[in-house]
Amino acid sequence: MKYFDIKSMCYVILVIVLTSCAAFSTPPKEMSRSIDFQSDGTIEIVAHNGIVKVVGWDQSEVKVTAQAYDDPDHQPRADDALKATAINFRKSDEHLIVTVENSIYDSDEYSEGLLDGILAYTGNVKNPELVYQVHVPNESRCNVLVKKGAIQFVDVLGRVDATVDVGFINASISDNTENVLQTRGANCSLSAQYAAGRWVQF
Numbered sequence: 633m634k635y636f637d638i639k640s641m642c643y644v645i646l647v648i649v650l651t652s653c654a655a656f657s658t659p660p661k662e663m664s665r666s667i668d669f670q671s672d673g674t675i676e677i678v679a680h681n682g683i684v685k686v687v688g689w690d691q692s693e694v695k696v697t698a699q700a701y702d703d704p705d706h707q708p709r710a711d712d713a714l715k716a717t718a719i720n721f722r723k724s725d726e727h728l729i730v731t732v733e734n735s736i737y738d739s740d741e742y743s744e745g746l747l748d749g750i751l752a753y754t755g756n757v758k759n760p761e762l763v764y765q766v767h768v769p770n771e772s773r774c775n776v777l778v779k780k781g782a783i784q785f786v787d788v789l790g791r792v793d794a795t796v797d798v799g800f801i802n803a804s805i806s807d808n809t810e811n812v813l814q815t816r817g818a819n820c821s822l823s824a825q826y827a828a829g830r831w832v833q834f
Contacts, residue, residue, distance in 0.1 A: 633736075638827070639733060645727075651802045661699070663719075664698070667694050667723060669691055669768075669769065669814070670726065674772065675727075675772050676729045676768055677775070678765060679732045679741075679779070681780045682734065682737060682778070683762070683764065683782045684781065686783070686784065686785050686792075687786045688771075688772075689770060689787075692767070695760070695766070696767075697767075698719065698734075701763070706791060712736070713762055716725055716734050717732070717762070718732070727823070727830050744789050770788060771790050773792075773793075774790065776793075778800045779798075780797060781796065782796065782801070783800075784802055785802070786803075787806055788826075791823065791824070791825040792812060792824055792825065794821060794822045796821075797819060800816030801814070803826075808829065811830055813833070
């Protein structure tokens with residue numbers, strides 16, 4: 633197996649573990665921004681590293697919340713992660729571009745040292761986990777791009793398109809937990825829409 637493939641696989645495993653652990657960790661530190669946006673528009677979300685969770689809701693508003701998780705003994709490190717985070721909007725009538733950036737986790741030190749990061753984590757070095765939760769009008773069309781990390785769609789009824797260079801993507805509906813789409817690995821993508829009780833892929 634090529635070294636790149638080994639790194640990709642290890643990173644995917646790490647992201648899955650961290651995503652699972654987030655639900656059981658102490659409450660995160662948060663910062664958020666919001667903007668009014670029509671329900672039938674197109675939303676493009678761009679992130680470099682991290683987990684992007686896109687959640688559909690019944691409001692004509694897009695709300696982005698950055699959440700930094702950390703060990704209780706290291707909460708200032710989570711604060712530092714949030715201070716390094718920028719959430720930006722660029723809007724036209726029917727199109728909204730959301731960019732999320734973090735000067736710490738988007739740096740080469742973190743984005744290129746995949747195996748070092750895995751070894752540090754398994755050695756109980758508690759780095760904050762950065763999650764971007766994006767609430768969108770549930771009928772919106774969403775296009776999400778992440779370089780390294782994960783994309784999760786929950787209760788988004790419009791068409792979803794997602795691309796991750798290294799990581800995983802999944803899409804689910806709260807009241808239909810048996811019908812879940814998921815893909816993972818290097819250069820993975822997903823295009824689908826939920827209709828008539830099931831996901832239709834394009």
